[in-house]
Amino acid sequence: MKAKQVSVFLENKSGRLNEVAQILGESDINISAFTVADTSDFGVLRLIVSDPEKACEVLKAKHFSVRTTDVVLVKSNNRPGALSQMLKILNAEGVFIEYLYAFSMNEDAAVIVIRPTNIERCVEKLHKHKNELLDND
Known part of the structure; x- marks a missing residue:
């Protein structure tokens, strides 16, 4: 998404x-x-x-x-190591990230905004590893 x-x-x-x-x-x-x-x-x-x-x-x-x-919005746990875990998966799957930034939804959840070089590949790999993707709403 x-x-x-x-x-x-x-x-x-x-x-x-x-x-x-x-x-x-x-x-x-x-x-x-x-x-x-x-x-x-x-x-x-x-x-x-x-x-x-x-x-x-x-x-x-x-x-x-x-x-x-186009960017990818990924919901993440708001806890130490969560970003590293997601980045490790994307790196292992060959997804290159141009830039990213994040914001906290609440004390338990954050959203990571990712601009990968290949949107479709990034979405596919995040889905494969059961990450929750969001839209602008």
């Missing part, structure tokens, strides 16, 4: 991150998770949101550079 991640390209300028958060909030789009990668000139804000298509639409209307990317 694939999910959609929204990537927003931002100038490294004060207030730009807040602008995105405000636009999405005013559009009734919930942000479940995000990460920011930056260079000296720009940043890439990656978001998991309740409505990726609408998020792209409203951000583009405000002149942000936006695109969607």
